[in-house]
Each structure stands twice: as C-alpha cells, then as structure tokens.
Amino acid sequence: MGIESIIMHAIPDPPVPVPVRPAQCFARGLLGALSVPGFVLVATFVGFGGLLHDLSFPLGAGLLSTLLVWALPAQVILIGGLAAGAPLPALAVAVCLSGVRLMPMVVSLMPLMRGPRPRLSTELLCAHFVAVTLWVEGFRLLPKVAPEGRPAYACGLGSGLIALSMAGTAIGFYLTHTLPGPFAIALLLLTPISFTILLVRNAREPVDWLAIVLGAGMSPLAVNAPGGLDLFWAGVGGGTLAFLIARYMPRRRT
Amino acid sequence: MNFYSTELGAMLVVVLVGFLPNELWRLLGVLFGRRIDENSVWMQWVKAVAAALLAAVVARLLLVPSGALVGLPLWLRIGAVASGIAGFLLLRRSVLAGVLTAEAVLVLGGWWLGV
Numbered sequence: 001m002g003i004e005s006i007i008m009h010a011i012p013d014p015p016v017p018v019p020v021r022p023a024q025c026f027a028r029g030l031l032g033a034l035s036v037p038g039f040v041l042v043a044t045f046v047g048f049g050g051l052l053h054d055l056s057f058p059l060g061a062g063l064l065s066t067l068l069v070w071a072l073p074a075q076v077i078l079i080g081g082l083a084a085g086a087p088l089p090a091l092a093v094a095v096c097l098s099g100v101r102l103m104p105m106v107v108s109l110m111p112l113m114r115g116p117r118p119r120l121s122t123e124l125l126c127a128h129f130v131a132v133t134l135w136v137e138g139f140r141l142l143p144k145v146a147p148e149g150r151p152a153y154a155c156g157l158g159s160g161l162i163a164l165s166m167a168g169t170a171i172g173f174y175l176t177h178t179l180p181g182p183f184a185i186a187l188l189l190l191t192p193i194s195f196t197i198l199l200v201r202n203a204r205e206p207v208d209w210l211a212i213v214l215g216a217g218m219s220p221l222a223v224n225a226p227g228g229l230d231l232f233w234a235g236v237g238g239g240t241l242a243f244l245i246a247r248y249m250p251r252r253r254t
Numbered sequence: 255m256n257f258y259s260t261e262l263g264a265m266l267v268v269v270l271v272g273f274l275p276n277e278l279w280r281l282l283g284v285l286f287g288r289r290i291d292e293n294s295v296w297m298q299w300v301k302a303v304a305a306a307l308l309a310a311v312v313a314r315l316l317l318v319p320s321g322a323l324v325g326l327p328l329w330l331r332i333g334a335v336a337s338g339i340a341g342f343l344l345l346r347r348s349v350l351a352g353v354l355t356a357e358a359v360l361v362l363g364g365w366w367l368g369v
Contacts, residue, residue, distance in 0.1 A: 040350060048342045061264030068273040073308050078272045088271050096275035099306045106283025127280040182364030186357045188323055196335050196341045197352040207302055215306025219313035236305030243302040
C-alpha cells in the first residue's frame with residue numbers, strides 16, 4: 001500500500017475525478033426501482049386503481065394523483081372523501097394532516113439525496129419523490145452511489161417507482177371488474193390491509209398504539225358527523241386523545 | 255352528478271385538494287431541514303393525529319364499505335385484516351408475509367362463500 005501511494009504521488013496525474021454522468025445515475029436509479037418493495041408498491045396501487053373504478057372516479061385524474069400527490073394515504077382520503085360527499089375544504093385539511101409524516105422523512109433522507117453541491121431546485125425535485133418506499137429504499141441504495149450522482153439516482157429511483165405505480169393504477173382500474181369475485185375483492189382490500197400492517201409496523205410507543213385504536217374506534221362513531229367531517233373528527237379527535245393520554249397518564253401514576 | 259365526475263374537474267380537485275396540501279410538507283422538510291426537532295411536543299401531536307387519521311380511513315373502508323365490498327360479510331373483512339396483522343407479527347415482521355396471509359384468507363373466504 002505504501003509503495004502504491006508513493007507511485008501514485010510520483011506520477012503527477014492531473015486530478016481527473018471519476019466522471020459521474022447524471023444520465024447514467026438516473027438510469028441506474030430507474031433500474032433500482034425494480035425490487036421487492038417496488039413490486040409490493042405496484043400491487044397496492046393496483047388496489048388503488050380498483051378503488052378508483054369502484055368509486056367511479058375518472059382514471060386520468062387518478063393517474064395524476066399518483067404522479068403529483070404520490071402518497072397513497074392522502075390519495076385514498078381524497079378519493080374516498082369525494083365519494084362520501086365530504087366538503088372540499090375539510091378534505092384539504094384531512095389530506096394536509098395525513099401528509100405530515102412526509103416532513104420528517106424528507107428531513108432525514110435529504111442529507112443522502114442532495115449531493116455535494118446542493119441546489120434548492122434539485123432538493124425540491126428530490127423531495128417530491130419522498131414517500132415510504134423511496135425513504136426505505138433510499139437509505140438502502142443511496143450510500144452505494146457516488147455523492148455527485150445521488151440527486152440523479154434519487155430522481156431515477158423515484159421516477160421508476162412513480163411510473164410503476166401509475167401503470168399499477170391503470171391496470172387495477174381496468175382489471176378489477178374483469179376478475180372473478182374473490183380476486184377483485186382481494187384487490188380492493190389490498191390498500192386497507194397494507195395500511196394496517198404498515199401502521200402496526202411503525203407503532204413503537206404507547207401513543208402510536210393508542211392513536212391507531214382510537215382513530216379506528218372513533219371512525220364508525222363519527223360516520224354520521226354533520227358536513228361529512230367524520231374522518232376529520234376521528235383523526236384529529238382520536239389523535240389528540242391518544243396524545244393527551246400518553247402524555248399525562250404516566251405522570252398521574254408516578 | 256358532481257363536477258369532479260368529469261375528467262377535468264377531477265384533475266383540478268386532485269391538484270388543489272390533493273397535491274398542494276400534501277406537497278406543503280415536502281417543501282417544509284426541504285426549507286427547515288434539520289432545524290425541526292422531531293421529538294418536540296408539537297411533532298408528537300402531529301404524528302399521533304396522522305396515525306389516527308390513517309387508522310380512521312382504514313376503519314371506514316372496512317366497516318362502511320362501498321361498491322363490490324358490500325357483498326362481503328363484516329367478519330371476513332375484519333378477519334382478513336386481523337390475520338394479516340398476525341401473519342406480520344409471527345413471520346419475522348415481514349410486510350409481504352402479512353399482506354399475503356390476509357389476501358389468502360380473503361380469497362379463500364370469498365371463494366368458500368361463493369362471492
């Protein structure tokens with residue numbers, strides 16, 4: 001090793017950094033989307049496409065929601081709320097509350113995505129791709145990429161995941177009603193099933209479990225809330241109650 | 255008929271009611287970066303509300319179904335989700351295993367009932 005380093009220093013090579021071509025990194029990112037988490041994601045979007053068809057929501061707008069919203073919980077709240085006749089301002093608040101979890105994801109993944117020369121426009125583009133799957137896969141894949149190529153790689157990975165998910169949405173939209181009964185139902189319930197399991201997976205502290213139980217428990221009680229605000233009340237009410245119980249109960253005991 | 259039952263109206267709703275309120279958090283994540291304390295009391299409340307909201311959405315889809323799901327008995331819908339949670343917890347916390355368990359219960363149950 002010593003000799004090699006001496007030779008390296010003896011021959012004064014011009015400092016040619018390994019060229020990191022953004023297009024190449026983008027393409028590698030696209031390929032990185034073809035993974036197990038990517039395919040699970042596609043399956044859940046097939047379920048979303050089926051839901052769109054079931055609630056007779058137009059496919060074009062459904063595809064646009066996958067491209068622009070790119071967060072399945074928000075999309076399901078939006079489409080489900082529209083079908084239930086919820087007022088638009090209440091839906092906007094519900095969607096906004098459901099998106100809160102994206103912020104800590106962006107904050108924690110951005111140091112890996114922004115590369116050595118961060119630019120605001122690049123960061124905003126990278127941030128758009130952040131959702132659960134990219135967040136998990138980003139932490140796994142991005143450290144293996146040269147820092148200069150990471151923004152392009154992240155965009156490639158995100159674009160690949162979105163493209164797969166849009167294909168899944170369209171397939172689900174056209175496929176669901178042609179499938180035999182049990183399989184169509186299995187597809188429609190794929191979204192609630194995967195959400196439930198992801199909620200259980202992410203629940204670590206008592207407050208998380210309380211929020212799940214109270215949110216789910218208050219939902220049927222609030223179904224007939226005036227103004228179609230039932231999701232809003234179950235979410236804000238159940239979440240606030242869970243927060244207060246977790247925060248003040250242990251103190252009372254000790 | 256609502257205006258979002260047309261393609262263009264629905265796209266407008268997706269942008270204004272879906273995209274903008276959701277993208278706000280990605281924008282804030284970029285702008286504030288590390289200055290946000292993930293463990294602050296405010297963030298704890300916000301996370302609890304986000305989890306409860308998602309749970310409420312799931313419960314609504316399961317308990318007050320629409321479309322093709324109406325034909326499925328409540329016990330099968332709940333049983334499938336419960337078996338999915340059990341599969342996830344028993345099979346090394348694998349999301350894929352949990353989803354497949356729930357779907358298997360659902361398809362077999364639906365087939366048995368002749369849905």
